[in-house]
Amino acid sequence: MTDTAYALFLDFDGTLVEIAPRPDGVVVPPALPPGLARLRDRLGGALALVTGRPIATIDGFLTPERFDVAGLHGVEQRLAGRVAGGDPAAHPALRAGVETLQRAVADLDGVLIEDKGCSVAVHWRLANDADAVRAQSAATSVAGILGEAYRLQQGKAVAEILPASATKGHAIRAFLRAAPYAGRRAIFVGDDLTDEKAFVPVNEDGGITIRVGPGETAARHRLADPAAVRALLMGWAEGGAIDPGSLPPA
Numbered sequence: 001m002t003d004t005a006y007a008l009f010l011d012f013d014g015t016l017v018e019i020a021p022r023p024d025g026v027v028v029p030p031a032l033p034p035g036l037a038r039l040r041d042r043l044g045g046a047l048a049l050v051t052g053r054p055i056a057t058i059d060g061f062l063t064p065e066r067f068d069v070a071g072l073h074g075v076e077q078r079l080a081g082r083v084a085g086g087d088p089a090a091h092p093a094l095r096a097g098v099e100t101l102q103r104a105v106a107d108l109d110g111v112l113i114e115d116k117g118c119s120v121a122v123h124w125r126l127a128n129d130a131d132a133v134r135a136q137s138a139a140t141s142v143a144g145i146l147g148e149a150y151r152l153q154q155g156k157a158v159a160e161i162l163p164a165s166a167t168k169g170h171a172i173r174a175f176l177r178a179a180p181y182a183g184r185r186a187i188f189v190g191d192d193l194t195d196e197k198a199f200v201p202v203n204e205d206g207g208i209t210i211r212v213g214p215g216e217t218a219a220r221h222r223l224a225d226p227a228a229v230r231a232l233l234m235g236w237a238e239g240g241a242i243d244p245g246s247l248p249p250a
């Protein structure tokens with residue numbers, strides 16, 4: 001039977017899958033895509049990924065399934081197959097900034113630039129401490145040059161430059177204005193600083209917030225790691241009671 005009480009919003013990295021040394025190194029358990037699809041069906045379609053990744057990258061990880069997605073922290077959205085936002089041509093200043101960044105970190109070992117079209121991430125997970133500091137400084141400097149239209153988003157061994165207006169909180173609220181999400185109580189699960197910003201509006205709107213992993217949080221509930229998230233979601237997909245309010249407190 002369709003469950004119409006909840007709308008489920010899921011972060012990807014560090015929430016559905018474990019953090020890997022490189023952005024392209026994440027391992028998606030084979031049972032995850034079909035399990036999420038079953039859960040989406042149970043929720044009458046009200047399941048979306050809300051992620052810093054591009055929609056196309058999420059599609060690649062979760063193939064052959066296609067989900068509703070807010071990609072690039074909300075810069076682009078796909079709802080019921082219709083895509084909005086996410087045109088790199090709309091961001092000429094950022095495109096120039098990506099080139100500046102690439103030059104700035106070219107001689108830093110273990111620093112990776114992830115060019116996502118309408119945003120760019122500077123990763124230092126594989127760098128030594130000194131190069132990590134240089135990478136952060138390069139990202140801060142380019143974000144400063146770009147000015148108020150863009151913002152710097154800190155994450156796990158990463159800093160991203162993206163359009164200032166995009167946040168996961170706005171993205172979730174936008175989904176909640178549309179069918180089949182409208183009128184439901186949001187559940188948002190995330191692990192990172194960008195997710196912390198979204199926990200606040202979801203709490204304000206009466207939703208349920210779940211932090212994955214340790215650390216201070218605005219979320220009301222906590223799960224230990226992505227394996228615990230997957231176990232919870234797969235249980236719901238198989239018909240288990242959806243009672244997120246009974247999860248452990250944060």
Ligand SMILES: O=P(O)(O)OC[C@H]1O[C@H](O[C@H]2O[C@H](CO)[C@@H](O)[C@H](O)[C@H]2O)[C@H](O)[C@@H](O)[C@@H]1O
Binds near residue numbers: 052
């Ligand atoms: O919003 P999310 O779905 O959590 O995406 C946030 C960023 O995640 C990715 O970077 C993080 O995961 C990588 C793979 O595990 C890891 O190597 C990196 O250190 C982490 O910061 C992704 O590469 C970014 O584009 C996302 O914005």
